[in-house]
Amino acid sequence: MKKHYLHHKLAKTVFWVALLFSAITSVLFFITELNRSNEKTLVMLNQLLDTVESTAAIAAYSNNSTIGEDVLKGLLRNDIVHEARLSSTQGLQLAKAKDTEVPWQAGVVRTLHSPFGEAEVIGSLAITPEAQYNLLEARHSALLSGLNSSVLIGLTALIVLLIVRSSLSLPLMKVSNTLHAIRVGEQERLGPLPRNHDDELGQLVEDINRLLETLQEKFSAEHGLREEIEVIERQLRNIFETTSAGIFLLDATGRLLTVNPALGKVIALPHLSPKELLGQNFPELVFAEPELMRELMAIAASRNLSVVQDLRLKKRGDVSNNWVHCILSRQTDALHGVCFEGVVYDITDRIVAEASIRHEADHDSLTALFNRPAAERLLAQLIGTRTGAETPLALFMLDLDFFKEINDTYGHDAGDYVLVEVAARLKNCVRASDIAARLGGDEFLIILVDGVSADYARQIAKDICIAVSMPIRISPTVVVRLGASIGIAINGGQEQAIEQLYKVADQAMYEVKRQGRHGFAMSLADGNIVVEKIPING
Numbered sequence: 001m002k003k004h005y006l007h008h009k010l011a012k013t014v015f016w017v018a019l020l021f022s023a024i025t026s027v028l029f030f031i032t033e034l035n036r037s038n039e040k041t042l043v044m045l046n047q048l049l050d051t052v053e054s055t056a057a058i059a060a061y062s063n064n065s066t067i068g069e070d071v072l073k074g075l076l077r078n079d080i081v082h083e084a085r086l087s088s089t090q091g092l093q094l095a096k097a098k099d100t101e102v103p104w105q106a107g108v109v110r111t112l113h114s115p116f117g118e119a120e121v122i123g124s125l126a127i128t129p130e131a132q133y134n135l136l137e138a139r140h141s142a143l144l145s146g147l148n149s150s151v152l153i154g155l156t157a158l159i160v161l162l163i164v165r166s167s168l169s170l171p172l173m174k175v176s177n178t179l180h181a182i183r184v185g186e187q188e189r190l191g192p193l194p195r196n197h198d199d200e201l202g203q204l205v206e207d208i209n210r211l212l213e214t215l216q217e218k219f220s221a222e223h224g225l226r227e228e229i230e231v232i233e234r235q236l237r238n239i240f241e242t243t244s245a246g247i248f249l250l251d252a253t254g255r256l257l258t259v260n261p262a263l264g265k266v267i268a269l270p271h272l273s274p275k276e277l278l279g280q281n282f283p284e285l286v287f288a289e290p291e292l293m294r295e296l297m298a299i300a301a302s303r304n305l306s307v308v309q310d311l312r313l314k315k316r317g318d319v320s321n322n323w324v325h326c327i328l329s330r331q332t333d334a335l336h337g338v339c340f341e342g343v344v345y346d347i348t349d350r351i352v353a354e355a356s357i358r359h360e361a362d363h364d365s366l367t368a369l370f371n372r373p374a375a376e377r378l379l380a381q382l383i384g385t386r387t388g389a390e391t392p393l394a395l396f397m398l399d400l401d402f403f404k405e406i407n408d409t410y411g412h413d414a415g416d417y418v419l420v421e422v423a424a425r426l427k428n429c430v431r432a433s434d435i436a437a438r439l440g441g442d443e444f445l446i447i448l449v450d451g452v453s454a455d456y457a458r459q460i461a462k463d464i465c466i467a468v469s470m471p472i473r474i475s476p477t478v479v480v481r482l483g484a485s486i487g488i489a490i491n492g493g494q495e496q497a498i499e500q501l502y503k504v505a506d507q508a509m510y511e512v513k514r515q516g517r518h519g520f521a522m523s524l525a526d527g528n529i530v531v532e533k534i535p536i537n538g
Contacts, residue, residue, distance in 0.1 A: 394460075511529045
């Protein structure tokens, strides 16, 4: 781009200002000189009248036109007179004028008195000035004055220009050129101005150098920060690309906007590439219960905090128990508006391990039936959630007959085998919703949960006695038989202490044993216990 130097602009400005001042000065001089010339002309006209007044008075008194014309001709010989007129009271009227055209202007009139007495007025002598003369005089004087003022103004402007160029424009040009050549980050600085070290330009150079120092420091800091950010970005990108956790970004409707390579593997869709996952409806595509993911999104949006949830994945082929831990947070950006950032990672092994721990804590290690604490906890929950209008439940206390003899005769391994077989037969006799538990040793607990009546409880007890009494082969050559003594307590639909149910069922069971074993007994409303015996040969 073409440069426009400051002193050039200043020179143009000064030139036009000087020209304007010269024009204004010339006009003012012309007006002044014109007024002065008019005043001078009036003085000269009065002097002429003084000269010819007596002669003109004689011509008017004597009514002599010859003398009067001589007077007028004499006046017209003067450059400042355009027209002269002589008149008398006796009827003399004389007028002479030059053949030049001038605008009308006021003249000078002199009253003529009698040569023999000032009191008598005998006529008048009038002179009209030559305007062209005044204009020429004024123009000449104005021209000389304008030239003088123009020369003075021009010299002054030139001197000012030179001083400004030397003291201001050239130093500024030097500072500008040096500053223009400096690039961001360079160490170069402005050099001092020897003639301006103690004025505003010197201060400007110092301030610019300080500003350059500050910019250099900020540039260095920004450069270092940018390098740190680049390193962090590379690290984050590496984490995003290589982490085993699935990272994703959802829009407000749940569609995938961004995914990392590991997401497909974590959500059990390894055959889909990241590009193929983009745009998919994430909750419905991935989770067995998508409504839980939708609820998680709603909670994150309302609280504006990170929320977490364990979620089960959809069944893929033979695999149906995959679980992920999801961390979700609401974000807002200019590109997508409201969106959700999330991380999921596989917790299937943890869920399986927790389920295994819970199973081991609640189940008997030998028979896989519920153990005593788990059975009592479940029974308490059932009783606590039931009301009088609901169907009652039944509690069976069961003790194996002849088990001690088998255990002592054939050993503990045989005894364990018998207990496992009995546990399997008990589970076959009850529904999946019922509870079967081993209390310890050869004692078992059965809880019939729904649809229980006295007749139904007796039928289940009879089925159990028959199933337990069936032969059990503990080796190729050894077959054993057992019996079962069962005590039954039915919860009548009202709240009843667990200890009371146990006590009723235990008393009924021992009544069976007292009467010969292998059967079941139930306590009636009047407190009597009715025992029903089942033959072992079934």
